[in-house]
Amino acid sequence: TIETGSNIDWATAEGLAFGTLLSEGKHVRLAGQDVERGTFSHRHAVLHDQETDKLHVPLKNLGHGQAAFSVNNSSLSEFGALGFELGYSLVNPNSLVLWEAQFGDFANNAQCIIDQFIASGETKWLQRTGLTMLLPHGYDGQGPEHSSARIERYLQMCDDHPNVFPSEEMLSRQHQDCNMQVIYCSTPANYFHALRRQIHRDFRKPLVAFNSKLLLRHPMARSTLEEMSGETRFQRFIPEVEEEKIVAADKVKKHILCSGQVYYALAKAREQNKIDDVVISRVEQLNPFPYDLVKEYTDKYPNAEVVWCQEEPLNMGAWAHVAPRIRTSLKETANHANKEVRYAGREPSASVATGNKKVHLAEEYAFLAEALTGEAKKPSDVVGGVPVF
8 A cells, every 4th residue: 555655557557657647747748548447447546426426526626736647548449539639649748648448359450550650650751759558468368358468569660670689788778769668567566667667768659569458456466665766767678686586697597588477477386386496587678678688687697598488379479679789799709609599388279268268278388398307297185276297
């Protein structure tokens, strides 16, 4: 809670980001098909009095001097709504303008706005926008129409060169020079910082934020006020956080890199199976890619195999984007220059996801085993939803 400064969940962190910006005089505008309540009943930005039908918007009542807060449920036209918000962001660069898809899958109905304007508008017309797209994403067994925001499509449009390790100068200008930012955060605090940095910069860039549905209420996906205050900032890369439970760095056998909610499935499976020679790091920002941090932290474990783990099929997700960039980073290391990165995830698929919950779980257990043990095997048992290998 806010009072204790701990156990802050996703929606609270978002509310804190909006509230602090509003208190600083920055206009915040949020639109989408179900943004007032939040598709997953998590936001509750607008409260309805059932007896009087009156509305109450807490973020409009922060105090004297706050900026305007606008939250609007849009029509069912993703193309129309996203196009309007893009235009709004272009003429209001000091406003945090966000469009949220009801499910990330539905953004494909606005693909021309993304392709023609958001991804390439600056290159074609020197037209900068700070528009933020919030796309619910995650493989939770809900079938092929409610699982994937198509991470691979956005990453394919990023203009970073995968085979060139950036110089110090290039690294310092990564965000300034990229065509858009793509993130898949695993903590509420990092999401908080990602939203605030959209406005607290001297330039504007589109932000595509994939947000896990599972993590909205996940007991492990919690942050503290300490992680959102003082000198804290957005973390592009989060290295292993439980080193006290892991063997010495030179004894580590596997270094798993991942992004988003799959981290928690990996962490729980590692704990359940009492594995102490595998470390797990999170690539929170997929573009611009954190070459420098991948280099630094892979070198920390000189004898570890480097593995990329994802929930999505091989032909989807971040794999095609991260694989060459991880290789480029490894070439600059002292210990992994000639090593490959191994894939652990679902098999190639035409459909985004299976519609069968049993198959979904079997696939998940298989890639968790492959990532942690090197072999895609069936679990001997499942305890509390966590596989035992």
